[in-house]
Amino acid sequence: MSKGGAVTTARCPFRYALLVWCLVLHTGSLLAAPKAPEVYIGSKVAPCAPSPILQDGEVYLPVTFRYAGLPVTVFAEGETVVVRGPGQLEGCLPALQHQGTLYYPVNRACAALRLSARWDEKANRLSIAPRVDAIRPEMFDRLMTLRILAGYPLTARLELERNPGQLIIEIAEAHLFNDSTLIPVNQGGITRIRATQVSYQPCLVRITVEAEAMPQYRALSARATTEICLRLGVPENNTPEAYTVLDRLLDAPGSELTGLAVTGIDVGTSEEGNPLVVVRTNGPAQAKVLRLGSPPRVALDIENATIQAQAPAVPPHTPLVQRVRLGQFTEKVARVVVDLVEEAECVLTQGHEPGTLVLTLRSALSRVQVTGLKGLKVMVDPGHGGSLSGTTGLSGRREQDINLDIAKRLYRLLEAAGAKPTMTRYGDDTVGLRARPAMANSQGVHIFISIHCNANGRPNSARGIETYYCHQHSYRLARTLHYRLVKELGAPDRQVRRRPGLVVTRETKMPSVLLEIGYMNHREEDRLLGTPEYRQRAARAIFNGIAEYVGASTTAAPVAAEEAALAVEELEDAVVIEEGEAAATVEEQEGQ
Amino acid sequence: MRRVACLAILLLALVGGLILWSRAQRPPSEPPAPTPPRAQNAPESPASQRITIYLARELPRGTQGEFVLSPVEREVAATAAPTMASLEALAAGPTPAEESEGFRATLPEGTRVLGVEREGGVVTANFSRELRDNFNGGADWEEIVLYSIVNTLTELEGVDSVRLTVEGAPIESIGGHLSAEEPLRRNSEIVVRGKRGE
Known part of the structure; x- marks a missing residue:
């Protein structure tokens, strides 16, 4: 009896130990096997095999990853990784090799592609989406032209709020350039514009135009799809007459509002290695090319247009182009000047996107197109x-x-x-x-x-x-x-x-x-x-x-x-x- | 007595479990960080200062003779001028232990540091003629040699760029591939490149 009891109690500590051992091991292994990070394009999961890797706080994607639904291509070029997006968007990134696959830093790739990448460490999730690059309100008298710019087509849902007067613009499948932005206006009855990233999952940006009374708006036509352009105003008082006046103003044709604007300029390189200057406008544009000597430069005059863009940075190693300047030449003519390193030939064409002008430059040195070895x-x-x-x-x-x-x-x-x-x-x-x-x-x-x-x-x-x-x-x-x-x-x-x-x-x-x-x-x-x-x-x-x-x-x-x-x-x-x-x-x- | 045994076993189980857990906890995606080997027998006394120099390091097998720059630390006397001490450490090259880990000296054989001058953020490093005369390498090795000097010196507080001279005179190039005429800024890419394949 006493012998048996001793045996049972003697076994007891082992059982406890075993139990504790198993418990520790189990929780250990649960914590130990970190789940591979998930990658989202907009609100959708995008398969990523092999998984992204983390290094020095940066997320690296394998060169094999596909940006589902976005016009982005990625390929290895020697030891670097090249990413290409729509238009002339391109990035050449240092790659690192890990277990036989090339990886590139996703943040830098996205910066080059006008995309945004958000790494949520807690959720172990990487979210990639087109980036809303800029929100540009511009007041003309009592009316505002509001432009929301991105490198990719955006879809927006608009909603009016009566009390207080608000226009809510919800853009799905996009990231804001920062978490939240406040633009004070205080003109023409419009108080301010607030922009926030409501959430990354689902992917939603909300831009709210706050006004003293209920605003009225029109979506502007003939614009690039990569830009949401609205004209809006607030009536001077809350009478039906004031709303009629506002409507008339909003619909007025031929005013400054319907005028053409240069909305963006990029410098890139064509597949043949020729430099390109891409001028984006918000409508069908007419332009003239002027060639000016010493120092060599090319001027592009866009008629009936105003400038609503910044001079672009010339990417390093761009041949021929020294810099690009722009300015309002006359009241009606916007001028883009391309300063050249040397004499060059240029051709102006319409781009694929509506309202896009492409100036292709070619070195005068390569004017003689040699095919074959003779004379090479x-x-x-x-x-x-x-x-x-x-x-x-x-x-x-x-x-x-x-x-x-x-x-x-x-x-x-x-x-x-x-x-x-x-x-x-x-x-x-x-x-x-x-x-x-x-x-x-x-x-x-x-x-x-x-x-x-x-x-x-x-x-x-x-x-x-x-x-x-x-x-x-x-x-x-x-x-x-x-x-x-x-x-x-x-x-x-x-x-x-x-x-x-x-x-x-x-x-x-x-x-x-x-x-x-x-x-x-x-x-x-x-x-x-x-x-x-x-x-x-x-x-x-x-x-x-x-x-x-x-x-x-x-x-x-x-x-x-x-x-x-x-x-x-x-x-x-x-x-x-x-x-x-x-x-x-x-x-x-x-x-x- | 029994209770002591019981506790001991419990403790053992806990410790064992913890060890296993912490081992498994290391994410598989993180490549092992290169451990900066310390100078041997370097005394840890307040009379010394720590400097970082960049040596060539051969990437592990599979990349065949591919070199990158990798930082190592040295303890030098607190009274030493850090610019001169860094270059002298660079000229001395790796310790035998480092050498067995794939580290290699970057300065050509016989290269002596003749002097260092500092003017604002620009450091001028003056070497003996062996820097150029004994250089043996191709384009990428020249990049390693050049930036081992530049990255080592720009590691120091307030140093932005490095000008090279040989026996007091400016040089066009060390090895005939890269320009060394202008003061050079740090090249981090050549260090990052090192993480490839590790």
Whole structure:
């Protein structure tokens, strides 16, 4: 009896312990497995696999995420992620790689796309929606024109409140630029405008126009869908006569109110890399283009229009455009002035959206549209040289010599195909870093190719091809040459990289690339780069890439036998251009 | 006695559970933060100050010889000028322990710091000729070398930009890819890039 009792009580603590253990473990695991954050577009859940990740307080979305219902595309471009929205909205963002997928910071992407992203940590929820960018009331006499601007079409529900006089504008599926805003008016019977984000889930913005009496309004016609435009007023007193007067005022045609206005200006880049200036108006606009010299600029006169927009910031690396200014030229003419870096051609077209004017600029340098290799001016830039030494290979070979040799081989291939190549140096000369792009710009070449070999911080840790570019308009050239080199040399693909700091690609005005053709601190690649046939294959790959870029067939290239002969030439013998010939070429170019 | 055993077991269960819980609590999406290794045998005395320098760090396998800038801390004498001390620490490179974690020196072999001058927010760092003559690398390695200097110095309070000189004279470039003529501002992207793949 006593024995049995002892056993039961002895078991007891174990049972308790087990129970407590299980409890702790269970709650632990409940708390431990954090639910993947949910992503909402407007009020709807958007599937996101893999899940977003959080880093340093920023939310990152995978490049695979789709913005359901919004005209947004996302793609990887080398090591960056490019986001594109309607019109010319575009962002190029630094990406981070996590478990084999590229992720980009959603806040920065949304800022570029005129979207808003809200991270609710408590609810573990990311809400994305078109952003109501601005609320612009403007008083004309007793009437107000109210514009609500966004980058995407908005839908609004309007409601009048009698007591006190209020016009309530509810916009669903949008975020306000901040949580709440108060705009004092105190004119024409209108007290103020209040705007609040009622909630993010469901997604609702409320804008209330508060007045002394019940306001009357009209929705203005012929406006862009991305803008809600209202005209409203408050009667002077609460009599039927006052309402009749107000109605008449609201409906008055041809007044300032129905006048055209420039509501927004953006600067972007076309797919071909040409800069675009997009002018948005609230109606069908007539415009004239004026070209003004020294300093070069283009003026766009929009007739019968007023300015209701800010001068846009010019995105970095936009070719040709220095800045954009705007002002009321005369009482009836709004003028947009585009200050240019150099002489340019321009074309004015109507945009897809109603009331949009698109001014496309094209460098006068690329006026001669070259297709095919014939007459194509290519500047080949052998990296380093002279006292500006590059890297030294494991075998002791100098990068500047390898670069020069590949460049000369490329020069020969181009010349034989009818192109007009030039080089930044023809021997082991010292040519400054800035002097190189300056040569290309002054000679007006079509493309610029800088030839380099690579090295990094640890021998034998890396091998393969890296291709660098700076401006958007160089990406196609970079990509084309890069994949040719990777394929034809059978070398590892170390990606096309956008780097804003490289002088030769940044300062050249035409499409330009910097090729790093293998690592000289990798034993095997250094050995390969030391052989003339590998260098010939590299030159050939670049040549084929150029031909592909300009849409030429490569049959016009030198015959295989000639190339085979070239391939066995040693480094020193590969000097195919005589000094005198080189000088003549440069003079000829300068004389043009 | 029995009660003591009972309590002990309960405590054990609690502690064990807590350990497991806290382990599971770590979100799976957060990559492990690089632990800034401290200088070895650095005395923690009020007579010292802490500085941050940026060294090259090789990303883990899978990215093959890809380098980024990563901060490490050093303890130096409180009396030392932080600009000079930072550059000297940079020239000394990583400790053997750091080296085994993938850290690499950024300044070319034999580079000496000849002096540092500060004028407002601009610091001028003067190096021996080895900075340019012994530089061995491509475009991205030059970016690492250049910004290890710039980011290290702009880490210091009030320093906005860095001008480089070699033996007192301005230089066009260290390695022939990037310009070093103008005072350079901090490049955070090259540090952020480091989180990729970690």
